[in-house]
Amino acid sequence: xxxxxxxxxxxxxxxxxxxxxxxxxxxxxxxxxxxxxxxxxxxxxxxxxxxxxxxxxxxxxxxxxxxxxxxxxxxxxxxxxxxxxxxxxxxxxxxxxxxxxxxxxxx
Amino acid sequence: xxxxxxxxxxxxxxxxxxxxxxxxxxxxxxxxxxxxxxxxxxxxxxxxxxxxxxxxxxxxxxxxxxxxxxxxxxxxxxxxxxxxxxxxxxxxxxxxxxxxxxxxxxxxxxxxxxxxxxxxx
Numbered sequence: 001x002x003x004x005x006x007x008x009x010x011x012x013x014x015x016x017x018x019x020x021x022x023x024x025x026x027x028x029x030x031x032x033x034x035x036x037x038x039x040x041x042x043x044x045x046x047x048x049x050x051x052x053x054x055x056x057x058x059x060x061x062x063x064x065x066x067x068x069x070x071x072x073x074x075x076x077x078x079x080x081x082x083x084x085x086x087x088x089x090x091x092x093x094x095x096x097x098x099x100x101x102x103x104x105x106x107x
Numbered sequence: 108x109x110x111x112x113x114x115x116x117x118x119x120x121x122x123x124x125x126x127x128x129x130x131x132x133x134x135x136x137x138x139x140x141x142x143x144x145x146x147x148x149x150x151x152x153x154x155x156x157x158x159x160x161x162x163x164x165x166x167x168x169x170x171x172x173x174x175x176x177x178x179x180x181x182x183x184x185x186x187x188x189x190x191x192x193x194x195x196x197x198x199x200x201x202x203x204x205x206x207x208x209x210x211x212x213x214x215x216x217x218x219x220x221x222x223x224x225x226x227x228x
Contacts, residue, residue, distance in 0.1 A: 030213035043150070043198065043219040050213065086149060090214045093204075094163065097149045 003027050004089045006098035014106050019074035021101045023087035031090040032070045034061050037100075038083045046072070046085075077105045109133075113199050113220035121228050125187035128223045132180070132201030138214065139176055141184050142198040144222070150198055156182065157204065157211075189227045196222040 004025045013019055023032065034046040047054050047061040049070070054061050058077075063070040074081055082105050087098045112131040120126050132139050137158050142150035153172065155163040158179040167174065171190070176182040186193055199222075202215035 033214075033217060035217070042221045043200075043217075045217045045219075048213075048216045088217075093211055093214070094155075095152070095214060095217075100149050 002099070003091075004087060004096045004098040006085075006087055006101050008101060009099065010102045010104075012104045012106065013077055015078060017077050017105075019077050019081070019103065019105075021072045021085050021087075021103070023070045023072070023098055025068050025070075025087075025089045025091075025096070027089055027091040027096060029068075029089045029091045032063055033088040033090065033095070034070070034072050035086045035088065036083045037086065041083075043086070048090075074103075079105045079107050081105050111199055111201050111218050111220035113197075113223050115223055116221060117224050117226075119226045119228065120189055122191055123188040125185065126189050126225060127186075128184045128197050128199075128225075130182045130184070130199030130201075130220060132182070132199070133218050136201035136203050136215075136218070137179070138202045138204045139182050140198075140200040140202075140217075141174060141182070142200065144196045144198055146195075153184070153197075186225075189225070191227050194225055194227045196224050198222045 007022045031050045033048050037043045049063050058075045060073040084100045084102050086100045089096045114129050139156040141153040144150045154167045154174050156176045174184045199220045200217050202217050205212040
């Protein structure tokens with residue numbers, strides 16, 4: 001079993017839909033990262049969080065330390081949100097990467 | 108402020124040739140990472156530096172790969188000789204890790220360069 005698991009692996013939705021991507025981890029962490037990678041593009045950090053909730057524009061990230069679970073939400077999704085979303089657990093000074101969720105938003 | 112700068116962006120070489128990649132991290136960032144990313148897959152750590160010290164190079168194929176981080180700032184990653192299977196994107200990332208009482212805190216926000224795409228023919 002992977003130490004960091006994401007679901008779903010692939011997600012296709014219509015423009016405007018509310019999107020949720022989940023990340024579960026089995027290790028102790030000091031922080032949880034959410035990152036975005038557009039096709040053929042570089043990796044961009046979206047959030048780093050260790051508790052509670054963070055919001056940036058249409059993106060919201062939450063984390064439940066007790067349940068070892070984090071979610072990334074996208075409100076009013078847009079085709080430009082189409083990308084791979086990756087969570088990475090900051091554990092014991094190392095980053096443990098999830099496999100990524102490929103999101104496609106159709107106009 | 109400039110982000111993480113990598114060069115070259117693209118490199119095509121024949122197998123058995125050497126190749127080098129360069130990374131200039133964000134000013135003040137003490138942690139530097141080199142990752143390898145194959146198409147459709149997540150990044151795989153090759154080496155992590157804390158300042159000038161390589162603290163995690165367990166996944167670096169040391170028979171052909173080498174890296175250095177001079178003065179704890181810029182870094183180079185070298186492959187010699189390159190093999191067909193080395194074709195990938197090589198990503199550099201940096202972050203600022205805070206320390207408290209001699210103990211490292213979390214990684215800090217990660218900043219990635221655009222990557223260097225290597226094609227070995």
